[in-house]
Amino acid sequence: MKEEQVALVTGGSRGIGRAIAVELSSAGYELIITYKSDDGSAAETLDIIRSQGGTGEKVRFDVTDSREAARRMDEILARHKNIHVLVNNAGITADGLFMMMREEDWDRVIQTTLKGFYNVTKPVIKRMAKNHRGSVVSISSVSALVGNRGQANYAAAKAGLIAASRSLASEVARFGIRVNVVAPGLIDTGMIKGAPLQKIKDIIPMARIGKPEEVAKVVRFLCSDDASYITGQVISVNGGML
Numbered sequence: 001m002k003e004e005q006v007a008l009v010t011g012g013s014r015g016i017g018r019a020i021a022v023e024l025s026s027a028g029y030e031l032i033i034t035y036k037s038d039d040g041s042a043a044e045t046l047d048i049i050r051s052q053g054g055t056g057e058k059v060r061f062d063v064t065d066s067r068e069a070a071r072r073m074d075e076i077l078a079r080h081k082n083i084h085v086l087v088n089n090a091g092i093t094a095d096g097l098f099m100m101m102r103e104e105d106w107d108r109v110i111q112t113t114l115k116g117f118y119n120v121t122k123p124v125i126k127r128m129a130k131n132h133r134g135s136v137v138s139i140s141s142v143s144a145l146v147g148n149r150g151q152a153n154y155a156a157a158k159a160g161l162i163a164a165s166r167s168l169a170s171e172v173a174r175f176g177i178r179v180n181v182v183a184p185g186l187i188d189t190g191m192i193k194g195a196p197l198q199k200i201k202d203i204i205p206m207a208r209i210g211k212p213e214e215v216a217k218v219v220r221f222l223c224s225d226d227a228s229y230i231t232g233q234v235i236s237v238n239g240g241m242l
């Protein structure tokens with residue numbers, strides 16, 4: 001019997017993560033989506049996956065909570081022989097000018113992105129290394145590449161994600177594991193609610209906000225054998241913003 005290909009998407013309950021989960025499901029992967037608290041959205045994502053003939057499960061945990069994450073990841077890895085694809089997508093913003101930024105907002109944005117990367121990627125990469133295959137894609141941001149007023153915490157976290165991914169890519173290439181990053185520009189999800197869209201569109205050469213599916217397709221490509229010689233790279237999906 002052919003081994004089931006398994007993909008784990010953190011923050012797969014809504015927004016970009018949901019689009020990635022649905023896209024990977026249509027590519028034939030069995031999905032594990034994780035999320036922090038919104039059970040309804042996670043269930044909806046699974047409904048979409050099942051309605052297109054796919055299979056999946058949802059696992060709720062806070063990626064910043066090391067103990068809880070370790071417990072949940074242990075359970076996942078006990079159920080699945082391998083995770084073939086890991087997408088580190090969970091992320092938050094807590095914008096504010098640096099001079100006024102609360103320490104709590106600095107910490108939770110950095111923790112969600114970087115502690116989340118550590119807590120989820122470490123157990124998965126060990127299993128991938130044992131199996132001598134795997135692909136990790138992490139979702140950064142255009143803010144990591146150029147900075148953004150009001151997003152010192154977010155830009156720092158997302159730049160850290162790139163540096164961590166490039167380092168990891170060079171460590172695990174010998175095990176047949178590829179590690180890449182996708183850096184989206186502005187994408188139409190709940191995260192950009194309230195942003196001054198008209199002003200923003202003026203600085204996007206394609207003069208429109210991106211769709212979650214447009215990010216998901218790039219993630220699908222990076223996870224596939226079509227990207228077999230690509231590792232340690234950052235792919236921008238931003239309508240020409242850079």
Ligand code: NDP
Binds near residue numbers: 013141185
């Ligand atoms: P959304 O806010 O729509 O979704 C965020 C997802 O992450 C949800 O599933 C949420 O779960 C989960 N999540 C948040 N915090 C945690 C946590 N501590 N532990 C576990 N899960 C968590 O975000 P987007 O879809 O817009 O963004 C997805 C990724 O893309 C993020 O990393 C974001 O930074 C990045 N990005 C987004 C851009 C955009 O314009 N939208 C642009 C560039 C990058 P729950 O709902 O249960 O809290």
